[in-house]
Amino acid sequence: MENEERNENVVGEKKIEKKSLFKNFYPDYTFERVENITYDLLSKLGIKLVLMDMDNTLIDSKGEYTKELKKWIKDIKGKGIKLYIVSNSFSEKTVKRIAKELGLQYFYKASKPSLKGFKKVCDNFPDIKKEEILMIGDQLFTDVWGGNRFNIRTILVKRVNKKEIILTRIKRPFERMILNHYYKKEENSEKCRV
Ligand SMILES: [Mg+2]
Numbered sequence: 246m247e248n249e250e251r252n253e254n255v256v257g258e259k260k261i262e263k264k265s266l267f268k269n270f271y272p273d274y275t276f277e278r279v280e281n282i283t284y285d286l287l288s289k290l291g292i293k294l295v296l297m298d299m300d301n302t303l304i305d306s307k308g309e310y311t312k313e314l315k316k317w318i319k320d321i322k323g324k325g326i327k328l329y330i331v332s333n334s335f336s337e338k339t340v341k342r343i344a345k346e347l348g349l350q351y352f353y354k355a356s357k358p359s360l361k362g363f364k365k366v367c368d369n370f371p372d373i374k375k376e377e378i379l380m381i382g383d384q385l386f387t388d389v390w391g392g393n394r395f396n397i398r399t400i401l402v403k404r405v406n407k408k409e410i411i412l413t414r415i416k417r418p419f420e421r422m423i424l425n426h427y428y429k430k431e432e433n434s435e436k437c438r439v
Contacts, residue, residue, distance in 0.1 A: 265430070267423040269393050270385045272401035275439045279303065279381060279402055280317040284324055290398060292326060293373045296366060297349075298357075298382030299332040304343055306408040318347050327370065331355045331362045331380070333387060357382075358391035367395075384413065385420045403439035 265271065276282050279302065287295070297303060304310045322328055330351040332340050337353050344351035355362025367378060378397040382388020383404040392399035409417075427433050 265426065267426055270390050270420075270423045271393070271427050271433075272385070272389045272399040274400045275433075275436045276400060276402050277437055277439060278314075280311070280313045281437070282317075282381070282400060282402075284321060284326075287321070287326055287379070288324075290379070291377055292379045292398070293377040294327045294329065294367070294370055294379070295321070296329050296331045296363070296378065296380045296392075296397075298380075298384070298388045299330050299340060299343060299351075300334060300383075301404040301406065301409065301413075302381060302383045302388070302402055303330070303347070303405075305406045308339060308343070310343070310347070315347060318349065322348065327373075329366050331357065331366055333357050357387040358394055360391070360395050363391060363395040363397070384416070385423055386416050401439055 274282075274286075279297070303314060318328060328349050330340060330344050330349050330353075332351065332353050333355050334340050334353050340351050340353040343349075352362050352366050357363075363380075367373070367375075375395070375397050379400060380388055380392030380395075380397055381400045381402060382392075383402055385401065389399045389401055424439070428436065428438060
């Protein structure tokens with residue numbers, strides 16, 4: 246609780262507080278799975294819109310997702326929080342199918358960490374402020390960095406499975422190095438390790 250409260254303050258002044266070489270890649274929270282993110286946390290942070298990465302965050306390499314995830318989405322949506330897929334995938338067919346099955350809206354070819362997708366999606370919700378928006382994803386260099394650049398809150402989750410495209414595999418050791426620094430910081434030391 247204490248950690249969460251401290252982190253909440255950090256979120257408000259993110260650009261100033263995260264004094265580290267890798268601060269741009271630091272998520273506000275880390276969770277093992279999307280389903281572990283509680284409504285209570287989202288509510289406490291005042292989140293109204295959740296942007297979600299798709300590949301390896303919602304679905305595995307076979308395009309499958311768990312029934313727990315489907316239930317989580319239904320619960321969170323039912324409590325009034327808007328959920329939106331923001332994917333770098335080039336396959337509209339896949340993104341559209343997943344979005345339809347999970348009852349989500351989507352934006353594909355988002356080119357995260359580019360701000361293009363973030364802006365496009367958030368323009369649909371002019372009444373929602375940046376501090377009420379959260380990005381959830383499994384990659385530091387696309388999802389978390391993009392979210393931090395857009396100045397919204399970010400949650401890193403553990404990738405759903407290990408099978409990944411080569412470009413992503415190349416980035417993982419660098420992510421690990423940054424995460425090691427991240428968890429060494431006192432305020433992050435108690436967080437779920439992903
Ligand atoms: Mg991903």
